[in-house]
Amino acid sequence: MSRIGVLGGMGPSATVDFMEKIIQLTPATRDQEHLPVIVANLPHVPDRSSAILGTGPDPLAALLAGIDLLNDIGVGVIAIPCNSSHHWYAQMAARSRAPLIHIAQSCVAAITHSLDGRPARVAVLATRGALASGFYQQALRARDIDFLVPDAATGQDHVDACIRAVKGGDMQAGAAAFERALQALAATGATAVIMGCTELPIAAEAAHATDHTAMTLVDSSLELARATVTFALDKGWNKPTWVS
Amino acid sequence: MSRIGVLGGMGPSATVDFMEKIIQLTPATRDQEHLPVIVANLPHVPDRSSAILGTGPDPLAALLAGIDLLNDIGVGVIAIPCNSSHHWYAQMAARSRAPLIHIAQSCVAAITHSLDGRPARVAVLATRGALASGFYQQALRARDIDFLVPDAATGQDHVDACIRAVKGGDMQAGAAAFERALQALAATGATAVIMGCTELPIAAEAAHATDHTAMTLVDSSLELARATVTFALDKGWNKPTWVS
Structure with missing residues (x-):
């Protein structure tokens, strides 16, 4: 075993x-x-x-x-x-x-560590299904971490497009959609982003987003x-x- | 099934x-x-x-x-x-x-196709064990393809170092060793190279060797x-x- x-x-x-x-x-x-x-x-x-x-x-x-x-x-x-x-x-x-x-428990448990003690406002990027299920929100509430879930104005459409592109093998389209999702989050005051769908880190890497974003990216897959x-x-x- | x-x-x-x-x-x-x-x-x-x-x-x-x-x-x-x-x-x-x-039958079967009808002289890059076993040489002889196996002067030490580096997770050292192996082959008249160890294509990609070498690289893993x-x-x- x-x-x-x-x-x-x-x-x-x-x-x-x-x-x-x-x-x-x-x-x-x-x-x-x-x-x-x-x-x-x-x-x-x-x-x-x-x-x-x-x-x-x-x-x-x-x-x-x-x-x-x-x-x-x-x-x-x-x-x-x-x-x-x-x-x-x-x-x-x-x-x-x-x-x-x-996966979500592992990811949320890592957040405090990832932020080095800075106050967190965490955007949860995930499929609409995962968000409707609510297990990320539940795990974040249990640890008293402030969070937000994107809506149409703050990028959920770009998250959807990103996941779809990576699943379809188009990593460049995925990267572009991921960049747009991050840009749409700028106005929300998010200091961190949970990549709560395992396609998102692939797009983030293709976009080199891990290097340049002001927000801490937390990778559920990692x-x-x-x-x-x-x-x-x-x-x-x-x-x-x-x-x- | x-x-x-x-x-x-x-x-x-x-x-x-x-x-x-x-x-x-x-x-x-x-x-x-x-x-x-x-x-x-x-x-x-x-x-x-x-x-x-x-x-x-x-x-x-x-x-x-x-x-x-x-x-x-x-x-x-x-x-x-x-x-x-x-x-x-x-x-x-x-x-x-x-x-x-x-794997070797699949790889050798692809060679004629890969070379677009150009006359081939194929260098077999593999572990010393695979070369001693001889299954690549046998498959090439069966198809009447001219081949060579590197020795110390024509790069086997670099092949060994490349495989070891990739297995140890050091892709940059692997890439450098792969480049040296290709350089050592230059004098042999090889027109094609069988990457007959599945670590070699990883090193070739890290070296971007697929883009610049004059020899056709045939990837056993692919x-x-x-x-x-x-x-x-x-x-x-x-x-x-x-x-x-």
């Missing part, structure tokens, strides 16, 4: 980005010092955001099939690099023998990777025992 | 690069049009090159455990983005219910991805049937 399980494909590029982050966060100088990871890249899971908004089919059966697959293989923890799917976190966690690391790698290193899964 | 299986982690970055190539080669505008892929990222498989050279432990048991794992999940084809591991191709193929796509995606699209695995 000394392996990380990743329920991925939502979307495929976000999963690749997440795997890359796991590698970069693992202290290793050769293959054998890395962490074993089983990735179920299942892109056919119905769109999570549409389902939450009541405009598309329910993905829960497909999500649970993925959870079952990873448990059947024998993984010791599961990470899901898709924020919107965490609308069904309780059902997936109840089904899984392996613990599930919650924070999930950090929590996952910490869990796995604590268990010693980087030590080559599974072969024996 | 309508899923691609990837036996990966050899090394981890090469597996991520391979997954990225699968995504880029798949015609898709949204998550649900992509191919389902199960990745067993098992970095603890003992070093393949050392084993072939008789200086390290045998990886066969670990390779077969990975093959079993993917077959147990139910994959319809297996790709292994590690050239040296193909020394044990026959044993893995005999063990697997799912067919195994051979050709394996192309063969794998072609196989899967032919079977219609991009159509969302597995959920139902």
